[in-house]
Amino acid sequence: MAGKPTINDIARLAGVSKATVSRVLNHKPDVDPTTRDRVMRIVEEQSFVPSITATGLAGGQSHLIGALVPSFTWPFISDIMRGVAEVVGLTSYELVLYSINDRVRENDKSDILDHILATKLTSGLLAIIPGQSSKYVTRLHKYGLPAVIIDDQDLPGDIPWVGTDHQHGSYLATRHLIELGHRRIAHVQGPLKYLCSHERYQGYCQALEEAGLPLDPQLVFEGDFMQPTGRAAGNYFFSLPPEQRPTAIFAAADLMAYGIMAVAEERGLQIPQDVALIGFDGLDSSAHVRPALTTVQQPFYEMGRQATELLLSMLDKPRFSLRSSDAHLSQPSGIGRNGEQRQEPIRIHLATNLIIRESCGSPRRVPFSLPE
Missing domain, CATH: 3.40.50.2300 (Response regulator)
Structure with a gap:
């Protein structure tokens, strides 16, 4: 085969769909063992290195998590990201970093976040102190992208939030x-x-x-x-x-x-x-x-860790449960317009020391x- 093989090539040679190849590569259990063996044999023969993005999209879900960060010169960003990376490292997900700060023009902020939604590269988004970009993160969340905000200049309207007391x-x-x-x-x-x-x-x-x-x-x-x-x-x-x-x-x-x-x-x-x-x-x-x-x-490290666990619990509920023994977790309920019970967004206030x-x-x- 000329050139670098793609997931489409593997699917064609194996006589299966891209989604099936993706499920094999992501070790999903609901694949016929004979089909799994055939796909893996072709992967080995073609020296195929799977793209996390391509296999995720083919299977209907990306295995990338986006992290929206302000300037890397902020002294505590590395501690937050250490907590994020430690949790993500225990999963099959990978991190994609988007750097955006208040000096970026409003139109550019909107373009960056619209790109996140349009490309569907990420399954969810961690927004670290998004500041004026909160309104764009809120828009992404309303369009169905799971998102968690880590601290901010104000409490978001309806997005899960992790911060400090x-x-x-x-x-x-x-x-x-x-x-x-x-x-x-x-x-x-x-x-x-x-x-x-x-x-x-x-x-x-x-x-x-x-x-x-x-x-x-x-x-x-x-x-x-x-x-x-x-x-x-x-x-x-x-x-x-x-x-x-x-x-x-x-x-x-x-x-x-x-x-x-x-x-x-x-x-x-x-x-x-x-x-x-x-x-x-x-x-x-x-x-x-x-x-x-x-x-x-x-607790910057803990903020990153708990926010990531919260996001993963939204993406993969059987695998993750939120540990909040050292946090004040609130999810107040209310009554909606039609009399139904309505759950407010999760707010986690971590203790200081x-x-x-x-x-x-x-x-x-x-x-x-x-x-x-």
Whole structure:
């Protein structure tokens, strides 16, 4: 046979359909043993290397899973993808990566996601923090493509979602600073267009309120999760009159905490002696800055793992069941217009973990209790 053999060639030589060849190659049980042997003999004779895409499409289902990712420069993307890859590696599926971020033009985003739907290359889609692309992912889901969103700037309307309990993590961070005796605690927010920024701010407010501490607007600064706005926040807080300065700062991202650290060093201030500091995200690098940063650790690996298991459970229910022992799983039901029971999309909120390191300082703790 001239040229590289295709699945069509194998089907013709074996006298069967492409779908049958696909079922043989994918080890499906409902194929006659004689037919299976004949197909495999021809595959071996022709040195045929099956295309995952071609065999999947011939059998009516692709064995590819798409992963829509933002910029690979984001520091936690590799941890999420490690969880995704570990689960996918236990299956016959393969991953296809699509990189898309908010700097891509709107028309281009739509074209990329329309291509995913039109080509039918993937059986399902994992959308990692899709941001402004959420509306396109929602459209794909409405057209019948199984999809799961991993965290996002807002909760999607009707797509299964896996994310972090941002509010409780921020509550734990602020409460820890209160327990250390701090009463003027500043907060550097993330961008207010993001849901998680509001949730982290709410956790901060909740801890202050429970301790009977007033919320001082002067101690709240809006950042963008990046190091430069951490520097801007540090310059602002450290320029306040001494009696108005915070004794502790809770930054809504580790990268912003790094910016605060840099400004403190430039101004001759010591962390934690002059100001205690906590970040959010739990980046690996936070253990190696000096002083090592106390931080709220997000379970990025677990987010990727559970989201992938959830997607696979939608594609192959007998094989996978969702393990949610370390997650808050919600699937509230409601009553539809015709009186039928209606299931809302699955929402999985994974717990955060407060990692206490040197940047908070003194082990002296003040009991945290509600005011009388």
